[in-house]
Amino acid sequence: MAETLKAKSPHLKRFRYTQDIPVDKPFNWQQLVRLLKYVKPYAKTALPIAIIAMLVSTAVRLIVPVIIGNYVVDQVLPTGDTNLLLSFAVGILALYLLSYVGNAVRIKYVNILGQNVIYDLRHHLFSHVQRLSNRFFDNRSAGSIIVRIMNDINSLQELFTNGIINLLMDSIMLISIVIILLVVSPKLALAIMVVIPIMFYISTKLRKNIRRSWQQVRIQQSRVNSHLNESIQGVRITQSFSQEDNNTEYFHGVNDDTFQSWRIATKKSAMFRPFVEMSNAIGSVILIAYGSYLIIYDPQVTLGNFVTFTFFIGMFWEPISRLGQMYNQLLMAMSASERIFEFLDEKPNVKEKDDAIEMDDIQGHIEFDKVQFSYDEDRIALHEISLEMKPGETVALVGHTGSGKSTIANLINRFYDPTQGSVKIDGTDLRDVKLDGLRQNISVVLQDTFIFSGTIMENIRFGRPDASDEEVIDAAKVVGADDFIQRLADGYETEVEERGNILSAGERQLLSFARALLADPKIIILDEATASIDTETEVKIQDALKRLLKGRTSIIIAHRLSTIRDSDNIIVLENGRILEQGNHNELMNHQGEYYGLVKSQFQMLDQL
Numbered sequence: 001m002a003e004t005l006k007a008k009s010p011h012l013k014r015f016r017y018t019q020d021i022p023v024d025k026p027f028n029w030q031q032l033v034r035l036l037k038y039v040k041p042y043a044k045t046a047l048p049i050a051i052i053a054m055l056v057s058t059a060v061r062l063i064v065p066v067i068i069g070n071y072v073v074d075q076v077l078p079t080g081d082t083n084l085l086l087s088f089a090v091g092i093l094a095l096y097l098l099s100y101v102g103n104a105v106r107i108k109y110v111n112i113l114g115q116n117v118i119y120d121l122r123h124h125l126f127s128h129v130q131r132l133s134n135r136f137f138d139n140r141s142a143g144s145i146i147v148r149i150m151n152d153i154n155s156l157q158e159l160f161t162n163g164i165i166n167l168l169m170d171s172i173m174l175i176s177i178v179i180i181l182l183v184v185s186p187k188l189a190l191a192i193m194v195v196i197p198i199m200f201y202i203s204t205k206l207r208k209n210i211r212r213s214w215q216q217v218r219i220q221q222s223r224v225n226s227h228l229n230e231s232i233q234g235v236r237i238t239q240s241f242s243q244e245d246n247n248t249e250y251f252h253g254v255n256d257d258t259f260q261s262w263r264i265a266t267k268k269s270a271m272f273r274p275f276v277e278m279s280n281a282i283g284s285v286i287l288i289a290y291g292s293y294l295i296i297y298d299p300q301v302t303l304g305n306f307v308t309f310t311f312f313i314g315m316f317w318e319p320i321s322r323l324g325q326m327y328n329q330l331l332m333a334m335s336a337s338e339r340i341f342e343f344l345d346e347k348p349n350v351k352e353k354d355d356a357i358e359m360d361d362i363q364g365h366i367e368f369d370k371v372q373f374s375y376d377e378d379r380i381a382l383h384e385i386s387l388e389m390k391p392g393e394t395v396a397l398v399g400h401t402g403s404g405k406s407t408i409a410n411l412i413n414r415f416y417d418p419t420q421g422s423v424k425i426d427g428t429d430l431r432d433v434k435l436d437g438l439r440q441n442i443s444v445v446l447q448d449t450f451i452f453s454g455t456i457m458e459n460i461r462f463g464r465p466d467a468s469d470e471e472v473i474d475a476a477k478v479v480g481a482d483d484f485i486q487r488l489a490d491g492y493e494t495e496v497e498e499r500g501n502i503l504s505a506g507e508r509q510l511l512s513f514a515r516a517l518l519a520d521p522k523i524i525i526l527d528e529a530t531a532s533i534d535t536e537t538e539v540k541i542q543d544a545l546k547r548l549l550k551g552r553t554s555i556i557i558a559h560r561l562s563t564i565r566d567s568d569n570i571i572v573l574e575n576g577r578i579l580e581q582g583n584h585n586e587l588m589n590h591q592g593e594y595y596g597l598v599k600s601q602f603q604m605l606d607q608l
């Protein structure tokens, strides 16, 4: 319906969200086997207990009708022995109690099993995704990744909690009932079972239809989620461009779609229960009509047989209906697991070799040797770049937007590998070193600082988790963050929400300086890190910056050229190529691109 809504209201065309496509794949055994591997750690604990408990309660449910029909009705009742009848009653009660205990134990352990498997799977997926390379995240929205880690794994929950054991239980129950009925009275059994294929066919069709409706609900819900996510994240922009009405109109449309799809799905689902009851009723009618006929005319069929059948007929449709449901559940689980395994099979583009070298104590000597790099095949971001950054040197990267400055920083951090050539630190190719060790030696401060939910203290300590409170405070003092932190209501213990919205951009920047300083890296990258700090504060923190950079190889990316004039080397980039390099004076004398950039910034200032 959102499509018709857009057709009617062309101004809503801008709302486009990737659609989940309903998957109707055939059953995939290999995938199921792969999923079941997650049950293996519990194969000696929760799983056998749940199976034994299930077998006990199923056996009781199967035995009781036979005892009542064959013994109580056919043999004990005619004798009129009340004592014996009482003993049977007590015995049956004991059996039901046993079945109750069995069920309680089964439910408990099946839940333990299911929750543990889901926990393990989610843990595995999250730790895997966290280690994937930047390229993986370049191609996907955060929302779509979250949906897989949460929703897709949740949809496997039912399979692991009830599904597997129910499948076993229902299969045992159904096969046993069929055998018992055939043994007790083959004629009556066959008469009742005549309807099974028809019922099974209708039930499967009906279930398929119901499943599609619920898939539709999920698709609509995911669209509501995407719109909601975008609206909340972008609320300020929406308000500033007065787009609230359009947003609300679109939301109203998708909300209505969800409501309608939900209404259809519940209506269809509601048809299923009466269908099972109807199957039950047909079975009972056949039993009463044909059963009575047999009791009268066939000496082999007794009243006890009739009673046994009455019990079983009630228990007969239940597993059939559940097995149909189970099949649908398995198909849904298959489509969810397909999406989960797609992520799990994703290999990091940046791979660590088995014999990777540990980078403990580095000097910070960086070399680019004829480095070529592209994010996507048809666009080269860096062309044969060769450069050197000596230990302790401050190197500035300047150039127009998109010239490749951040790309150079990304390669030093080994977020990507060069397409050709090599990046070396202290003479070792980064493809040969351990990633953790490498990144512990490098701190990156970006313009858009990420603040995590937690206290200010914890946010700074992110740089070095084992730092003491005093060390955190010292780092904040050095970069000039202590003043504003002290002014906050709870000082260092002030809670900041995700993204640190209660702080100004400049304050967030100072926090990230403190975080970087605390990490005490040998290499530091400031990517537009001072862009959010006003000029006055920047002058004030020049000293702090100097202290932050002292003794480290520093790469500064800045559009504001005043920030970088003291750098040992300034590299000017254009379209992924080095145009010129040298210190400020050399480049000014050269009167090339850098000279032009400086002049244009001064002209801008003059115009003020």
Ligand SMILES: Nc1ncnc2c1ncn2[C@@H]1O[C@H](COP(=O)(O)OP(=O)(O)OP(=O)(O)O)[C@@H](O)[C@H]1O
Pocket: 138, 375, 376, 381, 399, 400, 401, 402, 403, 404, 405, 406, 407, 408
């Ligand atoms: N993740 C990415 N996927 C595809 N292309 C990218 C990606 N990141 C950057 N690019 C492209 O690579 C080129 C270099 O980008 P880079 O971010 O290095 O530029 P920059 O000089 O840092 O620009 P700015 O000053 O705007 O930050 C640009 O053409 C950009 O469009």
